[in-house]
Amino acid sequence: MNPSHFARRFVTTLPWVFTAVAVMAQTAPTADLGRVDVTSGRDNDTQQRRESTASKIVIGREEIERQGDSNLGEILKRMPGITLGGAPGRGGGIRMRGLSQGYTQILLDGQRVPPGFSVESLTPEMIERVEIYRAPTAETGAQAIAGTINIVTREGRKGMPTELKAGSSFQGGYASPSASLVKYHDAEKWTANYTLSVNRYAAPDHSENDLSRTESIGNNAYTTQRRRVSDSHYGREGMNATARLQLKGDPGETFTLMPFIALSQGTTPGTIQATQTSTNPSTAVGSATANNENQNHFAVARLNGQWRRKLSADSNMEWKFNVGGWNSHNEFQQTSTATRLLPSLSENSHVQDRSANLSGKYTNVMGGGHQWVSGAEAESVRRTQSIVGTYQVGPSVSGNADYQASSMRYAMYSQDEWQLTPHWSTHLGARYEGLTTEGSTSAGNVSNHNSVFTPLLHAMWRPNPDSRDQVRMSLTRSFKTPSMPTLLARRTYTRDDNSATNPDVSGNPNLKPEVATGLDVAVERYLPQGGVLSASAFHRRVQNLIRNVITQESSGRWLSSPQNISEAVTEGVELEAKFRMDQWIADAPHIDLRNNLSFYRSRVLSIMGPDNRLDQQPTMTANLGADYRLKTVPLTIGGNVNYNPGYTTRLSAEQLTTLSQKRVMDLYGLWRVDSKTAWRLTLSNLDPRNYNTGSGYRGNGVVENSLTQNRTWTNVQILLEKKL
Numbered sequence: 001m002n003p004s005h006f007a008r009r010f011v012t013t014l015p016w017v018f019t020a021v022a023v024m025a026q027t028a029p030t031a032d033l034g035r036v037d038v039t040s041g042r043d044n045d046t047q048q049r050r051e052s053t054a055s056k057i058v059i060g061r062e063e064i065e066r067q068g069d070s071n072l073g074e075i076l077k078r079m080p081g082i083t084l085g086g087a088p089g090r091g092g093g094i095r096m097r098g099l100s101q102g103y104t105q106i107l108l109d110g111q112r113v114p115p116g117f118s119v120e121s122l123t124p125e126m127i128e129r130v131e132i133y134r135a136p137t138a139e140t141g142a143q144a145i146a147g148t149i150n151i152v153t154r155e156g157r158k159g160m161p162t163e164l165k166a167g168s169s170f171q172g173g174y175a176s177p178s179a180s181l182v183k184y185h186d187a188e189k190w191t192a193n194y195t196l197s198v199n200r201y202a203a204p205d206h207s208e209n210d211l212s213r214t215e216s217i218g219n220n221a222y223t224t225q226r227r228r229v230s231d232s233h234y235g236r237e238g239m240n241a242t243a244r245l246q247l248k249g250d251p252g253e254t255f256t257l258m259p260f261i262a263l264s265q266g267t268t269p270g271t272i273q274a275t276q277t278s279t280n281p282s283t284a285v286g287s288a289t290a291n292n293e294n295q296n297h298f299a300v301a302r303l304n305g306q307w308r309r310k311l312s313a314d315s316n317m318e319w320k321f322n323v324g325g326w327n328s329h330n331e332f333q334q335t336s337t338a339t340r341l342l343p344s345l346s347e348n349s350h351v352q353d354r355s356a357n358l359s360g361k362y363t364n365v366m367g368g369g370h371q372w373v374s375g376a377e378a379e380s381v382r383r384t385q386s387i388v389g390t391y392q393v394g395p396s397v398s399g400n401a402d403y404q405a406s407s408m409r410y411a412m413y414s415q416d417e418w419q420l421t422p423h424w425s426t427h428l429g430a431r432y433e434g435l436t437t438e439g440s441t442s443a444g445n446v447s448n449h450n451s452v453f454t455p456l457l458h459a460m461w462r463p464n465p466d467s468r469d470q471v472r473m474s475l476t477r478s479f480k481t482p483s484m485p486t487l488l489a490r491r492t493y494t495r496d497d498n499s500a501t502n503p504d505v506s507g508n509p510n511l512k513p514e515v516a517t518g519l520d521v522a523v524e525r526y527l528p529q530g531g532v533l534s535a536s537a538f539h540r541r542v543q544n545l546i547r548n549v550i551t552q553e554s555s556g557r558w559l560s561s562p563q564n565i566s567e568a569v570t571e572g573v574e575l576e577a578k579f580r581m582d583q584w585i586a587d588a589p590h591i592d593l594r595n596n597l598s599f600y601r602s603r604v605l606s607i608m609g610p611d612n613r614l615d616q617q618p619t620m621t622a623n624l625g626a627d628y629r630l631k632t633v634p635l636t637i638g639g640n641v642n643y644n645p646g647y648t649t650r651l652s653a654e655q656l657t658t659l660s661q662k663r664v665m666d667l668y669g670l671w672r673v674d675s676k677t678a679w680r681l682t683l684s685n686l687d688p689r690n691y692n693t694g695s696g697y698r699g700n701g702v703v704e705n706s707l708t709q710n711r712t713w714t715n716v717q718i719l720l721e722k723k724l
Contacts, residue, residue: 138429156193232270252310566606
């Protein structure tokens, strides 16, 4: 990266941060802010965040349990800079700073989540806390251009009662019952806890798609109009279980096993109605109806282990391992009354994934305020995919997308956390990581090897060692490696009519990793009696940006494949305020407020603007939340509003996509019958609105626009919480 360009960005970024902090400082008195009752759990989470040299947010059990969310994504969406993909209330990929899913690193108990593992299979009851790192560290890993989310599974505590939760949610006329159990055991040499969750999820789906295409053929222009209405009902039964068994040996020695199992099966029957008109005599016109059904089975089993041993008064060694895998089987059938308007097709897919990870870490507390940490990691992944399909669109097309692939990842790192002075602390590290991916397909054998060296520097400054104000700064290098399917996937034919906005898809074995140079600056004020105010700014310059490029082949079919196209720049500001209202207004109600506001901007340098942003990055996100515990009755009420504006993304000179705004309102009420029993009512996605996605293509004599409207529903959940 050009140093002068980086310096200019640094100078232009700083005013954003300090302007926001100056505003907070003017309104934030340093004197007594009034009485605030803060629980020990919340205080401990804030203290962990404050003492970390690298910028970190900690979500503890209290916050996880507050609104009674049904999945991890619903908890995270209220955090600064975190968004979810997909329609409101339906889950989706977890993203930080508006960047697409692959830019965020997900860890489970400090270890990388294996490829293909879905964190949506983890229920809130299984999670002890979540740590959000805004910048990478050598120890947590540098495959984190947007940041890192570390999910820590449930930890047992002595005297912890058995927790039972049972209830049901209701959405679009369908019920989704669920139940969970958390139990703890304690003995002289060991402790154990386990969580079991069973559920049945059911929900309707309704979407409407309108497509308009104009083609120039010779001296004539032909226009085609198509409309499709899809209705389906998704039903799934699932079981999740996790446990933690900790054995205590000699002083300073522990051995921990953490198994995880998840099983699910689901069926989605549906219908599609289509109508089409065209001025082109060779294009089919009329109407058609198709019936389809999708059946899927999924199973995952993993075992995490950790052995920690104290070597001396100042040093210890820690080993971690992770073994397991997952299987997925999916069958799809569709029959149509007119195959030229709606294809008849059959597809059967099997995916099997096995992986193992081993890592070792040495920690030594040295004199002069140094803590030196060094380690190494190795990970092996083997995957087999078999997809066989027959697609009838007028003439029949049969094909498969089989491949066998393996990857080997290895990494070495070292870092030094150094308390320079009472005012300054630093976190200096470096990491080297290599990845080799090999695959065997019917098209031949392919291989991809990449390695990245990432130096990392974090610093924290406290104007007064005893003050509650501090400034964080980070200068880092991070990267994103292409996924195994992105590198090796054979051509997959679209289930629908092939077009510029609905192309076939294939991989590209020659991709290079995206590498980003980043700068982060944050100012934080920790309030005397709980709460935090923070303002942070970041800048990333990404090289070797990967983006899907659509081309039309000589056969007339459209194909989308990933390519390294150019560089990109992204930057933003994130503001956060968590406090109690009576800290600002005397005699105000004891209402907990949790608000955050983020602004983002990005540019892909090889694409002309406007809207040449990074894919799926909104211009802003906003979150407003409040909780209030009534004094006269044992009732706690709260709510949350989450907002992402709509936006357009130009993917190339010819192609663009659009997303509508997302505004999600949630309310909850918690009635405590006694110290061991509570009832919870949660209303999610109040005032549901359509979630619209669109795409457009203009080039090569083709103008095509597609708009899909997806209906959403309010989700009502009633839950009994019992401590036994």
